[in-house]
Amino acid sequence: MDGRESEPTPMKNRTTVERKSERELVVTRTFNGPARIVFEAWTKPELLKRWWAPKSTGVSLLSCEADVRVGGRYRLEFGHEASKPMAFFGRYIEVTPHSRLVWTNDESDDGAVTTVTFEEKGGKTLLVMHELYPSKEALDGAIAGMESGMPETFAQLDELLVTLGASVGRS
Amino acid sequence: MVQYTRIGFDASFAALSDATRRGVLEQLGRADASITDLAERFHMTLTGMKKHVGVLEQAGLVTTEKVGRVRTCKLGLRRLEEEAAWIERYRQLWDARFDELDKVVEELKRKEKVDGRKRE
Numbered sequence: 350m351d352g353r354e355s356e357p358t359p360m361k362n363r364t365t366v367e368r369k370s371e372r373e374l375v376v377t378r379t380f381n382g383p384a385r386i387v388f389e390a391w392t393k394p395e396l397l398k399r400w401w402a403p404k405s406t407g408v409s410l411l412s413c414e415a416d417v418r419v420g421g422r423y424r425l426e427f428g429h430e431a432s433k434p435m436a437f438f439g440r441y442i443e444v445t446p447h448s449r450l451v452w453t454n455d456e457s458d459d460g461a462v463t464t465v466t467f468e469e470k471g472g473k474t475l476l477v478m479h480e481l482y483p484s485k486e487a488l489d490g491a492i493a494g495m496e497s498g499m500p501e502t503f504a505q506l507d508e509l510l511v512t513l514g515a516s517v518g519r520s
Numbered sequence: 521m522v523q524y525t526r527i528g529f530d531a532s533f534a535a536l537s538d539a540t541r542r543g544v545l546e547q548l549g550r551a552d553a554s555i556t557d558l559a560e561r562f563h564m565t566l567t568g569m570k571k572h573v574g575v576l577e578q579a580g581l582v583t584t585e586k587v588g589r590v591r592t593c594k595l596g597l598r599r600l601e602e603e604a605a606w607i608e609r610y611r612q613l614w615d616a617r618f619d620e621l622d623k624v625v626e627e628l629k630r631k632e633k634v635d636g637r638k639r640e
Binding site for chain 2: 361362364365366367368374376378380381382386387389390396399400401402403405406478492
């Protein structure tokens with residue numbers, strides 16, 4: 350037996366994302382800790398900024414402010430290296446300690462309202478993040494990406510088809 | 521499954537090899553259109569356009585729906601594939617965030633234990 354195997358490796362919990370309806374996206378994940386701790390990590394800016402911009406995304410968090418109380422505002426600024434920062438901001442409209450957070454996304458009129466619920470069971474916490482967009486078009490737009498025009502999408506599709514065509518030809 | 525996918529890609533490839541059909545897809549990317557609209561825009565007969573739309577439909581790039589006497593065309597599977605790809609990228613982003621959040625949760629749990637012992 351390999352020595353490493355005897356170390357307890359906590360099983361990684363799965364993150365799921367689903368488009369529940371024309372206007373809703375739902376993200377779920379379970380955490381191996383009580384709700385009060387997970388809630389704390391979402392509501393203290395000094396903790397929030399430790400996980401919101403993981404290195405693997407290649408984007409760094411330039412600033413993170415979050416006044417987590419009803420009516421309080423948040424602002425997160427990101428940057429790709431030295432390029433101009435991109436800001437996400439809005440306000441908290443519901444704050445129920447250890448169980449529920451609701452905030453607005455005010456970057457555009459098509460921004461979603463985000464509800465995060467924390468449900469504790471047997472020392473673990475099921476987190477459900479629900480994003481409700483104002484319209485089907487708003488969510489479609491978020492998915493299509495504001496700047497991604499059709500020509501680029503077409504170029505990508507053409508490229509894909511050429512690659513696949515080539516691999517079919519080889520076999 | 522592999523076979524099925526391959527047939528799908530071959531059909532897509534054939535469908536996109538024609539300039540008119542690429543134009544039709546571009547047009548449908550802007551707005552849904554009836555076969556009559558498309559025939560007029562591309563200066564074709566109704567029969568000619570029906571054939572092109574049929575090829576695109578078989579490749580899953582376009583879907584059509586007949587309401588009354590008008591057959592409306594819209595983007596098909598391709599759009600769904602894009603959405604699925606976006607959702608997967610979005611999932612990966614949150615998964616990466618949550619992996620970091622796991623570490624914060626572990627640290628807070630340890631801290632809570634130590635503080636608890638101090639209080640005893």
